[in-house]
Amino acid sequence: GAVVSQHPSWVICKSGTSVKIECRSLDFQATTMFWYRQFPKQSLMLMATSNEGSKATYEQGVEKDKFLINHASLTLSTLTVTSAHPEDSSFYICSAWGGARSYEQYFGPGTRLTVT
Amino acid sequence: AQTVTQSQPEMSVQEAETVTLSCTYDTSESNYYLFWYKQPPSRQMILVIRQEAYKQQNATENRFSVNFQKAAKSFSLKISDSQLGDTAMYFCAFMKGTSGSRLTFGEGTQLTVNP
Numbered sequence: 102g103a104v105v106s107q108h109p110s111w112v113i114c115k116s117g118t119s120v121k122i123e124c125r126s127l128d129f130q131a132t133t134m135f136w137y138r139q140f141p142k143q144s145l146m147l148m149a150t151s152n153e154g155s156k157a158t159y160e161q162g163v164e165k166d167k168f169l170i171n172h173a174s175l176t177l178s179t180l181t182v183t184s185a186h187p188e189d190s191s192f193y194i195c196s197a198w199g200g201a202r203s204y205e206q207y208f209g210p211g212t213r214l215t216v217t
Numbered sequence: 218a219q220t221v222t223q224s225q226p227e228m229s230v231q232e233a234e235t236v237t238l239s240c241t242y243d244t245s246e247s248n249y250y251l252f253w254y255k256q257p258p259s260r261q262m263i264l265v266i267r268q269e270a271y272k273q274q275n276a277t278e279n280r281f282s283v284n285f286q287k288a289a290k291s292f293s294l295k296i297s298d299s300q301l302g303d304t305a306m307y308f309c310a311f312m313k314g315t316s317g318s319r320l321t322f323g324e325g326t327q328l329t330v331n332p
Contacts, residue, residue, distance in 0.1 A: 135320070210259070
């Protein structure tokens with residue numbers, strides 16, 4: 102099956118700094134990737150849809166200037182949390198759409214962000 | 218807009234027994250897909266089973282099967298011969314049948330399999 106990786110798997114940063122999370126499709130090209138946020142014991146909340154070569158589409162209530170998404174290639178999307186604050190601490194998950202022949206999304210293992 | 222509802226926040230079952238997780242959804246779409254995902258303590262999302270709305274036959278994957286009632290907009294998951302490794306959060310999800318569509322998730326059901 103298709104594999105999606107995320108890096109780092111766990112990151113701790115100080116309040117006010119920025120942190121970048123990478124999402125890579127390892128064995129397929131992903132024109133569309135999705136970024137989710139998940140709080141403990143809650144469901145996945147879609148933050149934005151990332152399309153290769155174009156601007157990301159953000160969900161209502163998600164600050165686009167705080168959560169910068171760049172989908173620079175068909176295998177890489179990045180999420181940068183700018184000026185992180187403790188309330189940004191969460192589990193961030195990316196997924197990649199498998200393409201025109203697939204109606205399945207492939208999920209990365211997630212990144213745990215802790216802002217101190 | 219689509220909505221997905223899982224009304225059972227927590228469930229438990231004895232090992233080797235059968236358990237059914239409930240899911241209802243609301244949509245005006247005619248072409249769509251429904252999924253059950255499993256999220257174990259590692260938090261990696263794992264696809265359990267998929268159902269295409271245009272198919273009348275219920276999907277089955279080994280010990281996992283669904284009861285898809287399209288008119289009632291119900292999509293339950295049955296796990297037979299429950300195993301300790303089935304302990305996880307289970308999410309029901311909806312996706313429009315359009316290329317690159319987003320997933321809409323339910324609130325999740327935490328399933329615990331007891332020895």
